[in-house]
Structure formats: structure tokens, C-alpha cells
Amino acid sequence: MNAAKKAFMSEKPSIYVEDLVIDFALDNAIFNKQYMRAVNKVSFILKAGEALAIVGESGSGKSTCARALCRLYQPTSGNIWLQDINVNEKKNQMNQRDYAKEVQMIFQDPFGSLNAVHTIHHHLARPLKIHHPSLSVDEIEKRVIELLERVGLTPAKQTANKYPHELSGGQRQRVSIARALAVGANFILADEPISMLDVSIRLGILNLMEDMKQDGIGFMYITHDIATARYFAERTAVMYVGHMVEWGNSDSVTQNPQHPYTQLLISAVPEPGIRKERTEMAKKAEIPLWKPESKGCPFANRCLKAVEECRESMPPVTQLAEDHFVRCYLY
């Protein structure tokens, strides 16, 4: 890790992901096991009080990144630094509970992320008990109410005694957020938190997260929807087949996309009243399966501007603006 980053990181709580690589075994073979590379050399920084959006098509490795950040997957290579601690390093490996206190996750499916057999109270009291064992029963009670009020689930007392099926999707998602808050995490990894919600209540959740961001919580916001990424996150990273192809300030990335893939993605977003011309590129939408031995730019086979080089090696990072980076031989 270079000194500059280190210095930067000690200012504010932050997580630095450095050259993260994650491979999955493709089959159960004992010999000649085949692997796929779900995430390839991804690096980014999460800062408290800021949101980083990760956008990309299905299967591009967004969730895998998030899960690796939660230590649900062991990285094949690369490091995750929490402040100055290398989280996965054997000698100072953090125990899951201590780590959990820093990083929490909320999920896409509001139906699946709460256990149907337990009350809302249970869902909030458990993290309090785990991470704040010194709290008395009354204090826990009080905290649960506070949390529910914080996420806008009023009247809190009644809500606490309800079961998940008695809540609507949006309310459930609020409970998930409250649970992350109960742990006291500084970072929340939100994996498509609104994609399964009703259109009418999506914004409520985004706004709630926005408020929490103001309170100093750092978000990693994973989404398909580049419009909400721009709406919510300061910074946006675009992923394609496990690679980060373009990242930087959300506005620069969305208003001035440079990588051909980002351009394709943004051109696909519907805009009321404008019937767009059909883009040529999309026709041959064959998404490659990335293997550890694959080389070149993963987008090369769909890219109209691809050159020989693109098939040979992954382009290096190019800094386009103060906070706008791209990996493409065009720049």
C-alpha cells in the first residue's frame, strides 16, 4: 500500500480494497478443476459519510465484491484494509464479530432478509446483544424503539412486536437498515436494496440511506439502475465481467461516459419521450465467461472500437479528470 493512501485513510474511517480477485470453482472435479474469475483486480475505497455506487449487468461480480467485503468469501488474492489493518492477513485476522461491528450488509430481497419466525424486536435486539453485551434488557428495549423511530417505522412499539409478514416490503427494508444500524457499523453494503421494492416506496429508502450518509455512514450501493446511482452516490464504479472498467465522480461517469461499455449502458436507459436509435453494439450481446487464464479486455468482443491490443491485455488505468478513471486503450 502506498504511503499516500495510508495517510489519507487515517483521516477518516475508510476501507480500502486492493486488487481484489475472487475465483469460483466451476465444477466438482478433483483433478483439472476449472475456475471462473468472478472479480478481477478490483480496487476501490469506501469512505465514511460517502457512497460508492457499483453498477453493472447481472453477473458482473457486484455482489461478489460486497460479499468478499463482508468476509463471506475468502479473496483469492488482494487485500482488504480496514484503516491500517489488513483484514484477511493471518497474523492480525480480525474475528468476525469485531469486523461485523464495522461492516454490515443489506440485501435485495425484503422478504428473504428477515426471518419469518421471529419478531422485528428479535431482529434488532440480537445485534445489540451480540455487539453491545453490556446493555441491560431495558436499554436494549429502548434502543430498539429508537432504531425503529430512526428508520421511520412508527409507532415503534407496535412495529417491534410484529412479524415480518405483517410489514410491507419497504417497511421490511427499513428494518434491515435498522438492523445494520443496531450493530453500529460504519459501513453498509447495500446490495440492490430497492430493486425489489415498489416504485412508489423506493425513494423513501434511498432518502433514508441518504440521511444516514449525512450521519457519517459510508455506503457501497450496488445497483442496476444507473440513474439511482447518480442520485444517491457521490462516486460510481462501472463493472463488467468482474472488472472495473470506469469509475469516478458519479456525475462525470454518467454525464460523460468514456468507456464504450459505460456508454452502452447509459444509452440503454430509457428516457421518456425519446425513441432512441438502435445501437449496433448491443446486437452481439455475448457475455464471456472469465477464467483466470483469460486475457485482454472482457468487453473486446462486443466493442466496435476494439483493436488488436484489447484482446491481448487488460488496458491500464487512465486518469481522465481529477476523479474519473477508465481502463480502455482508447485513452
Added chain:
Amino acid sequence: MKLIKNFKVSAGRFFKGNPAGIIGASIVSLIIIACLAAPILTDKDPNRRVARGHQPPSSELWFGSTRAGKDVFSQVLYGGRVSLTVAFSAALTTTILALLIGVTSGYVGGKIDEIMMAITNVFLVLPQLPLLIILAAFLGEVGPLIISLIIGFTSWPWGARVMRSQTLVIRQKEFITSAEVMGESKWRIILIEIIPNLISLVAGMFIGTALYAIGMQVTLEFLGLGDASVVSWGTMLYWAQATAALYVGAWWDFVIPGLFVAFVGGGLALLNISIDQVSNPKLRTGTYIKIWKRMKAEIDAKRKGVQS
């Protein structure tokens, strides 16, 4: 207190509009209560001669006497205690084993899962009754305890597989991931997060195994592989058959234990069906269908009327 209320609520939900469940539960509980209350309901010792052999039912001997002169009524009640204990303890053993193996295998995954499932599948395809017969024969006189144990220890594979596949479904659920991320221990996740979600499956399995165990026990004892000196429904049938009860016209000697077994079996089966229906409401033939049919008929008639 809350538990009782919860129980009441869920019991209410379970039985509402569920005649099969109500009938099944009443039959089974009636018989269980009768067996438990045996000392109150009869003062006769099931192991003692109280009359001449094969006396027909009378006001003195409600269900007549066996060939050995024992009271069928007290035998069927006391024997029921044995049979039901065997059935329920076998079911308990099986359920616990299936739960442990299935959930561990499904949740832990990896090599442990592969090995456990290989074993399970092997046991699953080995036909059970021959296995039981051979085991019973090798173990010598098999009293109720042994029968319950061998049924219990040989019946778990199917359940384990069902539990495992259900666990795999639950494991995919994000509340499990979120518990992991939160730093819950594995055991707590299994016990507090996973198993409560399997409750209807566990209940169904318990009842299904109890049903199966009753049948197996009767079969083994009827074939003479059990301990004929212990009074149970299976040995009653065995003795009735050995003393040609049906041929001499002493139908009660055979029919009474037969009916008790049949009713418990049928009652358990009904309960099982209704558990299926509760865990999968699609399967339910609820009352709304009746209403729907009536309304549909009305509307069709109205449309026809308008048309003509």
C-alpha cells in the same frame, strides 16, 4: 404466557377451515388420552386372566376377552401405551436424527455434506423392512424399546434429505447471510434461525414417522419378531392370529386392536395431510372455493340472462 398465546393462535390458524386436521387431531388425541387414562378407565390388569377365553363383549368385559382370558379393553388401552410410546419415541429419534443430519449437512455444506449425503442416500435405497427383520432377528427378542430404537435409527434418511434440501433453500435466504455477517455463531444460526423455519416440516415428519413406526411395529410383532409377552397392539394382533380368533368367531380379539391401530394411523394421516396443506396453502381446498363457485354460478346466470 406469550408462548401459550402463540400456540393458541397458531393452533387456531392450523385448524381453521381444516376439517381433516380437526378430525385427525381429535381421533389421535382421544386415543392417546384413553391410553393415558387406562388405570382410570379400567381396573383390570392386562396381563391377568379375568375370564374364560374368548368371551364376547358384555357389560362386564366391554371388548370381550382374549383366548387367554385377558380383558381386551384393558389390553388395548395398556397396549396402546406401549405402541404409542414406541411410535412416538421412534418418531422423535428419527426426527432428531434427520434434523441434525439434514440441517448440518445442508448448512455446513462442502465435504461434510457430500459424505453425509452419500451415507444418507445409501440408507435410503436399502429396503427397510428386510433390514428391520434381519436386525430384529439378530438382536434376539426385540422388546418395544429395541423396536423403537431400530425403527428410529433406520428411518431418518428420507427426512434428512428433505430437511437438507429445505435447509439449502433457507441457507440461500438473506437472513442467514445477514446473521453470518452480524457475527452469529454457526450453532445459533442453526438452532435459532434455521430450525424454527422447518417447524411444519418437522411436525409433518414427526407425524409421518410415527405413522410409519406404528405400521412397522405392528408388522414386526405380527410376524412374530417382537416380544410376544409384552402387551401392545402388534402382539395383540399376533395372539389373535395365533389363536385363530377370526375363525372361532371371536372377532373382537382381532378387530378391536385392529381398529385402534387403524384409527391412530388414519388420524395421523389426516393430521399429516393438513400439515401439508398449511405449509403449502395451494394444496388447501378451502372454503373460499365454495363461495367462488356460488358467485361464479350467479354471474354466469346473469350474463346468460342478459344475452338471451
Added chain:
Amino acid sequence: MGFILRRLGFYLVAIFVAITFNFVLPRLMPGDPVDALFIAAGGKMSIEQLSAFKEMLGFVDGPLWVQYLQYLKSVLTLDLGPTIMLFPTEVKLVLNNTLPWTLFLVGLASITSIVAGCMIGLYASYNRGGLFDRFMPVSLQFLASIPQAVTALFIFFIFAVTLKWFPLGFASNPDLDVGWNWPFIKSVGHHAVLPLVTLVGSMLATWVFTMRNAMVNILGEDYITMAKAKGLSDRRIMTHYAARNAILPVVTAISMALGLAVAGQVIVEQVFNYPGIGQLIIKSVSARDYPLMQATFLLIVLCVLIANFIADLLYLILDPRLRK
């Protein structure tokens, strides 16, 4: 292909376990197994025969693994040897006399109950919530829950002993010549009725429920609605779209049901004096006829595995998702 190979491998393991089970059991018995083993043989065997027997059952001198290998060898070479209880009759001969009848009865009962059960289940699901749907499957299940010992004896007593409509035992009239002649075939049919009714009665409900529940689940699927929207006739939807998918759980249930069918068989053969493997296992067990018992057990395992394998193949044919 991979699927089949994997299943085959698995069945090999299962057979292996069954064989090992056979090997281990006599050794778990209290007392000296070899002694107990030959009570039934009385003084009929010579020392040489006795030692040949022991060798076949793996009771040779030396460490356990040597015994085990010896035993494996004799099983794998199908050297089943003579029975003890009918010494010196070959085990093979006894199995030959009984196995066909069991296969006939179990096979017929299984096929009948699967076909009839699926049809009843189909009909019930088609008339969801109707009178038939509400009462038929449940009543069948109630009947099936009565232990077979009870139903079989009742049926036997009423229809064979009292009413004399059906014979008291055997697979055919013993006076008839065995062969493909009409009186014999008729007699076989006549003798099979009561055992068949008992077996089918106890198995039917499973299939009715499996089929009905699978159908009910599938009828809620989008592709059924789509088929309806496509203007296909109800019949075609039921038989071609829904039933084909609903059959899959039925096929899965076969492995479970086969074990139970074998169980039913034992009682039914016993009560109706039907000359099959079920009786054989009871007899060999009570006579401590190890060679016969082991061979019978292995044979049953083998049959169940073969049937399972057929079910696997069927599944493969029916579910394209498994083909790779």
C-alpha cells in the same frame, strides 16, 4: 451421461454397503456366530462342507480383512452356495422359485397403483375443491394408514375363507400345469387378486397425493396460464403441459415407495401364502439360514436398486434439465 454414471457409481456403493452389512451382522451377534450358524444344519454337513460354508460366509481364519476379502470374493463370483435349512439345495434354486412371483406381484401392484393413483390424482386436481377431490384422496389415505397385517387378514378372512371367492394361497392352482396355457394364466390372475388388492390399497394413496399435490402446484405456474391463454384445450393442458411436469415428483417418489412395497410384500405373502421372497426372508431369518438370508437380502437390495435406476432413467427422459 455423467448423471447416469454418477448414479451407477452410487448404486455400486449401495450394493457394497449392503454386502458389508451382511458381512458385519453375524459378527455382531452375541456368542459364537459359527456355532449358532450351523445349528440348523444339524449333523448333515461334513467337515469339508462346513468349512466351505464358513469360507463362503467369510468365516475363515485370519484377521477380519482377510475374512472380508474372502467373503467379497464369494459374493462377487455369485457363489451363493447351498442353503442351510434345505441343505443341500442351492440358494439359487430357491431364489429362482420365489423371485419371479415377487417381481410379478410387486411389479404389478406398483404399476397398477402408480397408474391408478396418478389418474385419480389427476382427476382430483382437475376437479379441485370438488366432492371427489375433498373426499377421495383423504379416504384412500385413511385406508392406507391401516397396517397391512390388519387389512390383509381381513380381506383374506372375508373373501377367501368365508365367501370362498378366492383361493386360500399359492400363486396358482397347484394342480395345473405351469406354462403359457389359458387355465394356468387365469389361475395366476385369480390367485393374485387379493394380494394385489391389499398391496394396491396400501400404496395407492401415496401416488394420489403425490400426483394431486404436484398438479395443484403446477397448475398455478405461469406456463399453465400461458398454455390456457394460447387457447389450448383443457385436456391438452392437463395431459400434455401439467401432467408431464407433475409426473416428475411421482418418479422421485418411486425410490421411497419401492422400499415400502417390499415391506407390504412380506406381510401379503405371509398372509396369502404367496410363494415369494418375502416369505423366504422371514423363514430364512427364523431358521438362521445365513446363506439364504444374505442372498435374499442382497437380491431385494439389487431389485430395489435396479428399479431405482429405471426410475432415474425415466427421470432423465422426462426432465430435459438433467440432460447435459
Added chain:
Amino acid sequence: MTELQRPLLQIKNVCVDYVTNQGNARACDHVSFNIYPGETVGLAGESGCGKSTLAFAISNLHSAPALITDGEILFEDRDVLKMNQEELRRFRWNETAMVFQSAMNSLNPVITIGEQLVDVVLAHKNVSKAEAIAKGETLLETVGLHPSRMNSYPHQLSGGMRQRVVIAIALILRPKLIIMDEPTTALDVVVERDIMDELFELKDKFGFAILFISHDLGLMGEIADRIGIMYAGKLVELGSAKDVLESAEHPYTKGLVGSFPTIHGPKVRLEGIPGSPLNLLETPQGCYFQARCKSCIESCKSIEPELTGLTQNANRLVACHVVHDRGASV
């Protein structure tokens, strides 16, 4: 799309109830509107507002526990609800085809694509199997799939390909109306864009009308001629796409439109709609939106607003007291 044209489909006062043990839930409440030949009508609204229910009603596809309790559905003046079984069977797919919410589930996993394409032809047209197969193959090509896919099973195709197959099946009889119930929600934007583009090419070619159901107002604004907004089983606003999106009248529509951040516009905090959707088993007196509405007035709590045209534009239908009061006061 002028009023002069004869409507292809007239939906008049249609009510659909779900019969449950707790009572009847009216998922479609006196909905009326027309679809004209060649037109694209969008239907939007939050989840559970009855969009799919209405779509099913058009082909009279409902089975227990759903029941069409009232209204008429006239397809070229024939009432779908009065057809007998055989008429209905022939009407379906011949006249209106349907593309379901998820292509994954609307294809039978154990039957080949080819068979699922062909059997609809065989069920409706008196042609030989070979002809039907030939037809199926051409259609696959039309939607951009290789004819050899006829022998594939659904699981062998990607999500986008499956959706194309479903569209091919919908087109095979050249129906006059295709109902599309959220056909692309499960897909990635790029694929979605691709399919929508193809669909509209086909529409230009064949000239069918589309009833397009979606959550996504952005997409709808791009493709629909007219948009209807539903809330709790009622149609609350109907008008041309431009009008509805750019100058929404009904507070619900306003909220909905305001729930979509845009990719290029200015970055402002949007507010969405407070509260949560209505439980259809506990409907209030008056306007169903009252509990979530910021501009709710007295009459909203007692009188049910009717879907009526605005004074300034009779083709803009809105069901809101506030809007009409304002309109009247103008």
C-alpha cells in the same frame, strides 16, 4: 388514434374480485378504457394495483379464486365474457396474445421451444405439423434466434433469448392485440433495450396494438402512446404519454413520476410517495389514495372520485376531487 376509429378493445366497467376466506378483494374496480388498432397503451402503477389482474381479464383467463364480477370486455364488439368455452379457446391467441411477467416461468421447462411454438398453431390453424414447424422456424428468425433453437429446452437459453421466444410465440398467429405484462423487468437494461427495439420493429411490421404493463415510467414514456395509471384496482388517470408524464394531474401520478431519478436532469432531492400501498380487503370510504395524499380534502374522505375528462382536455381522464375542483374553479 383518433376517436373516430373504431376501438379494437373496449373495457367497460370491469370488476375483478379475489375470493378469499377473509372476504373479497376487488383488484380491478370498474375499470374502463379503449384500445385502438395499432396503438400502444401503457398501464402503470405500483405492485398489487391490479394491472396483471386486468390483463388476465381481457382473455377471460381468471380461475379461482379470481372472478370477473362485473363489466363487459368487447373485442371488436364481441363480449369476451359471454363466449362459451370453444369460442373463448378460439379467441385466445388468435386475437390477443400475451407476454407474461417472467419468461422463465411462462415456458414449460420440460417441453421443447419448438413444440411450444407449434402447438399453438396446431390448436388454432388447420395446418400440417410440417407447416406449423416451418412457421415456427421463421418466427424464431424474426425475433433474432436461430431456427435450430426449435429443439432446445428453455433452460438452455439465456434470459433474453427466452423472452424473445415468448415474443415469438405471441406473434405466431398475428394477433391484433398483444398484452405485455412487464415483459422485461427481469432483464438487464442493455438486453431490455435490445428486446424493446426489436419489438417495436415487429410492431411496425405487423401493426398490432400493445397493452404494455410496467412499473417503469421511464420506459413507458418512451414507447407508449397513451398511459393509464392504476391505484388500488382503480384507473386514476389516463391520457397521452406526454401529458401524463410531463404534467401529471393526479397526486398519485405526480408522486410516481417524482419517484424516478433521471439520468441527465438536475440532481434534486425527490420525495416519492409516503405511506404504503392499500390493503384491498380494507378499503376506505371515498378516494382510495386519501391516506397517502398530501392535498387531500374533505370530499376525498366520503365521495369516491370518478374518472372524468378535464375541462380543458376531454381526453385527459383523472379521478381526483382536487384536480376537478381546481379545474372547475378555473
Added chain:
Amino acid sequence: AQHKQGGTLTVPLIATTFIEDFNPLNGVQADMVSGTMYEPLWIYNTIKGDIDYRLAESFEYADDKKSITIKLRDNLTWSDGQVLDADDLAFSLNLGKEDPKLDLAGQWANGVIKNVEKINNTSVRVNFNDVNTTVDWYLPAMWVVPQHVFSSVKDKILFTNPNPVGSGPITEVKSVKTNQVEICRNPNYYKADQGLPYLDCIKFRQYSDNSQILPALMNDEIDWGSNFVADIDKTYVKSNPDTHGYWYPANDLWNMYLNTRKAPFSDINFRKAFSMAIDRPTIVDLAAYGYPTAEETVVGLGQLHAASMDKKINKKYAKLATYDPKESTKLLKKAGYKDVDGDGYLENPDGSKIDFEIMIPAGWTDVVQMVQITTEYLDEIGIKASTKLVDWSAYDSAAKDGTYDVIFNWSATNQVAAINAYREYYHPARVGQIWHAGHGMASDELGALVDEYGVIDDPKRRQEILNELMIFTAENLPFIPVMSNATWFQYNTTRVEGFPTEENPYVRPVFYDGGTKLIVFENLYAK
């Protein structure tokens, strides 16, 4: 009486499956072969008390009692027409010399026979190693087989004899199926000139257990049953009283064998109390429908050997076999048995608990009930006992090794001579070999008595020896005689007549015994 020829007898056999095996030497299907295809040399008819000479015309011991000479009938032929003569007999007798498995009479194995000599075409002399006077009891168990068939057979046990050549009344195998074997008239039977046998054929039907015999009997499917049938009057007889009948003459004696090495059975007072505590007639009545005969004495011989008993001895010990709980209680009290811990049951004089098990194989349903009732009677005098149903093999080893508390079992009282029973009870050579000597009271002295019996032929000394053994038994009660079991015999005269009955008891109808079966068969004729 002379009867017309023709007709078929159908008899049940308990078997797993029938096979094509008619070898009398391996005994696979002995009941199909013995007495039917192969005749014995002679038959002891215990009911009439005489010898029915069959293949042999006579036998005679030499004066020195060191040999026996057997004379065959003249003009005997095998069923294939070949002559049956002394060569065949000598061949058959000699089989046991080489191979103990072929020693059906067991007289080579126990060292009795020295060698066998052919004297002439019809006579054979069997020479003994020592003096012996009992060989004739055992020789009927030996089958004379055709030398011309068996001499070329290598393994005489594995041989299945598919085309049997026999000497008996029926030899021609008509059909072999898994559940039925039909065997018909021997065309060269030596009694053919007397019109015997009257019946043409026997059909053997396979049944897998007792429970299937009753319906078959009731529905007239079989003519002669030899199986336990529960409540026969109400079932079988009632279903057609005109043609359905049974006769249950007494069979072997059943005893409760006590392990006299253990307390409390080591105490003769306890044993006596035990014997007087049970009501034999009631037990027989309740548990076995009254078919067996309750034993009235305790000398250990049973009804079959009533003729060998001594009235005076019987009378002297009769009270030990009589139900007298008061006397039992008194005896126990005197001997120091008290209920020390107040649980209602007596303890041993040394204070240890009495709680024993009466062992019986599971599945012997009628005797299991007898044991259960016995425990009830013991309960009445304050002795705690329970029924223990065990597996057959466990029973076998416990009985042989004498590791039981009490077992209920038969005795060797159904053999030709009474002395055989005592050999099994008391001969030290039998301890550990059989089930009846495990009580712990076999001794060399008693063994010597038994041995002496076998080498003398003085009837007076023989009776003295028997009396001595009877008194020993009654005085010491190493086992408690309970009842003489019944010979299970049901007949159906719908098609076949001539069965022995209580009125015409010409033989004890034991189907499983080749000799008596033959006598009955010879008397049967079609209606």
C-alpha cells in the same frame, strides 16, 4: 377289509418351497420320502405294543447278544423291477460306516456296530463291538436304498435322486412344482397282490406355516393335517362336523427343567413347592384347549409309557403332581422362604431375591401361554417368575449348556423304549449335547444304570432299573413334569376314509414318522 383302488390323498407340509429332491439320505424332503417311497425294516406300533414287520420278515439277536440277524421278505423288488435283496440291505447298513452323515440309525457313530455281513440272499448279520440288546429300536430309522442306484453316486448327500427307485407303496413322481409334489403307486409293490395301497397317489402341498393349514383344512383342501389348530372344535370340526374330525392321542411328556445348580432350585423343597403350586389340568385346558393330557405323576415318563410305570410308585408321588397351594406355601415357609422386604414376594432363606425367568422360544404359541399361566400360579404362592420369550438359537444354547433358570421343553419320552427318556435326562454323555440334561443332576451312577439296561434282556432287571430311575426323578425333581402333549392329527373324510380314530386306534398317527405314516396310509381308501 378289502377296498377298491384309486383316489388321492392330499397332505400339507410346512416348507419354504418344494424342490426335486427325493434322496432319503439327505433328508431334505424326508416327509415326502420316508415311509412312502422307502419302507422301514419294521415299525414299532406303540399303541398296539407290537412290531409291524415291513421289508424284514424278522430279526433275531444272537445268544451272545453280540449280533443281530435280519431276514428280509422273499421276492421283494424295487419299483424299477430289480430285485431287493440282502445286498441292498448290507449296502445301506454299511453307508454309515464311511460317512457319519449317512449313519441314519446312529449305530456306527456310537460304536455299537462292528461290521455287517451278508449271510444269504435275504439275510444279513450285524455284528456288535459289545453286548447290545437295543439295536432293533434304532434300525427302523435306516432306509434301505437300491445299491444299483446309490453305489455309483459320488456325494450321497448332494445327490437329489430325481428318478427315485423305492420300495414303498408310492414311488412314481408324477409332478414336481414349487408348491405341490404328486407321487403315485409303485407298480412293483410287494403288497400289490393284497390290493395295497388302496390309494393311487399322494399330493404334498407346501404351506409356509401353521396359520395357513386351518383354512385349508376347513375348506376341504387337505385330507390329513398334523398341525396345531387353535380351538379345533369351534373351527375345523364346526365347519363340517360330518367329515371333519381329529384325534389327539398323547405324545411326549413336557417338563419344566430347573437349573438345580442355582438357588432357589438347588433346594428340593422349593422344587417340590413349585410342582405342587401349578394346576396342571387348568393349564392344559386354558392354554392348549385341553388337547394335551395333564400329568398325574412326577416320575418323568408321561402317558406314552404308562405301561412301563409302576402303580405303587405313581401313587406314592402323586401328591407332588397335584395342585395344592396350601401345601406349597407351608413347605416354603418351613424351608425358610419369607417375604423379607415386604414387596409381596418371597425371598430366599439367605435373604436374596427370587426372580427368575422361564424361557421359551418365541413362536411356540400354545406353550408360551402355558408358561404364562404357570407364572401366574407361582405368583399366587408369592414367587416372582416371568415368561421370557427367546430366539430359538438362544434357547438352544441355554438348554444345552444349562445356563437357564427354568426352561419348558419336551423330553425323549416319545421313543420306543422308556429307558431312552432317562438316557437323555441323566446320562453324563448327553450333557451339553441335548436339551434335557442341563438341569445339573446327571451323574455317572445314573448313566451306569442306563447303560446296563442296554446290554441285558432280562425284563425283571430292566423294570428294576426303570423303577430306580423313576424314584430318583420323583424324589429329586430335577424337572417338573407338566403334561403329555397331544399328537396333532386332523382328518377329513370327504374324499378319503380309514383314518385311525379314538374308536379305532390302530396306530398313533404321526405324519412326520415314516413308519406310522405308512401304517395309516395303508389303511386309507377313497370314498
